[in-house]
Amino acid sequence: MLTVQNLQAAFERVTDYWSPKVIGKVNDQLLKAAKIKGQLVWHAHDQEDELFHIVKGSMRIELEDGVVELREGDFLTIPMGVRHNPVADEECWILLIESTSTKHTGNEVTPLTRSIEEQFS
Incomplete structure (x- = not known):
């Protein structure tokens, strides 16, 4: 039996900034809900593209x-290998x-870096 998911409920389970939670999977792609505030770290994903969709609030991605400024409803794909730094002045979903x-922060490791195991919890 297929299970219906609710995006709002998924975000209610996210309690820490910069700590994405896996909420679904489509083929080899993971869907992750995250709340962000402040900045993460300059990093790149050498072998993967990454899509950011703004559910609530706004953010910018420094390149x-x-x-690039993103507002609620916007989405942007960062191509593989492109260094970027996500930043949100206020809470953003x-x-x-x-x-x-x-990898969460590419090859960069900071106190905000989360393993894939942490993202599944």
Whole structure:
């Protein structure tokens, strides 16, 4: 039997900023709910694209050649290998779509870095 999921309820289970939670899977792609505030870290995903969809609030993604502003309802795909730094001045809810192999902060490790096991909990 298929189970209906509710996006609002998924975000209610996210309690910490920058700590994405896996809420679904489509083929080799994970759907992750995350609440963000402040900045993460400059990083890249060498082998994977990453999609940011803004569910609530706004954020910006700093890139080496500029800044992209995202508001509620917007989405943006960061191509593999592109260094980026996600930033939100106020709390922002995002839905991430990433390959199962995507490391949270690429090859950068900070206190905010979450393992895939932590993202499934």
